Amino acid sequence: MITAFRAEWVPLLRPRFLLGTLGAVIACALLGTVLTFFSVGHRDFDGDPVTAVALSRSDGLIQGVQAVSILLGVVALSVVAAALAGDYSHGTLRNQLVAQPHRARLLTGKLLALAAFVVLVVGAATAVSVGLSFLLAPARGVSTAAWSSGAGLADLGTGFVNLCLGSLGYAAIGALAAILLRGPAAAIAVALAYALPVEMLIARIYHPARSWLPVQLMQEIATGGAADPTPYADALLRGVVYAGAMVLLALVVFRRRDMTA
Template sequence: MINAFRAEWVPLLRPRFALGTLGAVLACSILGTVLTFFSVGHNDFDGDPVTAAALSHPTGLVQGAQAVSILLGVVALSVVAAALAGDHSHGTLRNQLVAQPHRARLLVGKLVALALFVVLVVAVALLASTALSFALAPVAGVSTSAWLTGSGLAALGSGFLNLSVGSLGYAAVGALAAILLRGPAAAIAVSLAYALPVEMLISRIYHPARDWLPVQLMQEVATGGATFDMPYSAALLRGLLYAAVMLLVAILFFQRRDMTS
């Protein structure tokens, strides 16, 4: 498993892949932060007013990154789906299985490496958002004094944890799609179609479904319980259970399916 973990970092750290991923998350975090602070005095997407007083609270420091938590999740989903499905399409999986015949260990090692990569990417996005928040706060009339207190640092830490868990939930969807479909384009397209339009359409037509749809639950976790009225602890528990089931199904399929590439 350790060798599989190490080997997975080789394609992840290739300049084109790594810089492309970092560029995407930086663009997302900058977009979310700029729009959040320039929305002061107006209403957000849900019709709630955005005020300088609210952003001056300790939790205001992470609101820019949380505003684009869906986009961060989409990047995590796409990265994991492309990495796992790419082993099939590029014909490298059979060579990997020669070096590590134990399929479960191989896949778990790859998943751990991808999970750590996602967490690092979220950290970069949050750091960029944090720096930009301090720069934009005076322009929007937002006080930063509460951000530098113990409560502010705790909010920053919990925000990072929530964004990481939420993004990993999206990544689990991408991992399952990659193992089932075995093609990067198909895995990304199908998983994104389910995560975005399908779940959003269902939840808007039938609101109670939000409490049980996996991506909606992960979105609730990513925003720290600010998306809808469901308790954060319940969303976290259900989301983690969904992610565990998806990964278990992926491992079982990976172990039992014939490898033709």
């Protein structure tokens, strides 16, 4: 498993893949932070007023990157789906299984490496958002005093953990799609189609479904309970169960399916 974990970092750290992924999440962080601060004095997507007083609270520092948590989740889903399904399409999985014939250990090591990579890129996005927030705050009349307090640092840490958990939930969807479909394009397309239009349509037509749909729960976790009326603790429990079930199903399919690529 350790060998598989280390080996998975080789393609992840290739300049083209790494820089492309970092560029995507940094662009998302910049977009979310700029729009959040320039929304001061206006209303957000849900119609709630955005004020300098609200952003000056201890949890205001994390709000810029939380605003684009769904985009960070999409990146995490796409990265994991592309990495795992790419092993099938590129024909490298057979060689990996020769070196590590224990399929469960191989996939577990790969998933752990991908999870660590997701946390890394979410950390990069958060760092960019935090730095830009301090730059934009004075121009928008937002006080940064509470951000540097003990409560502010605690809220920043909690917000970062929530973003990572939400993104890892998206990653679990990408992993399952990759194992089931075994093609990067198909896995990403199907997973995104479910995560975005399908769930959003269901939640819009039948609002109570938001408390049980996986992606809606991941959004609730990523925003620390701000995205939906579902209590955060309930969303976290349900989200963990969903993610665990998806990973377990991926492991079972990976172990039992004949290798044809």
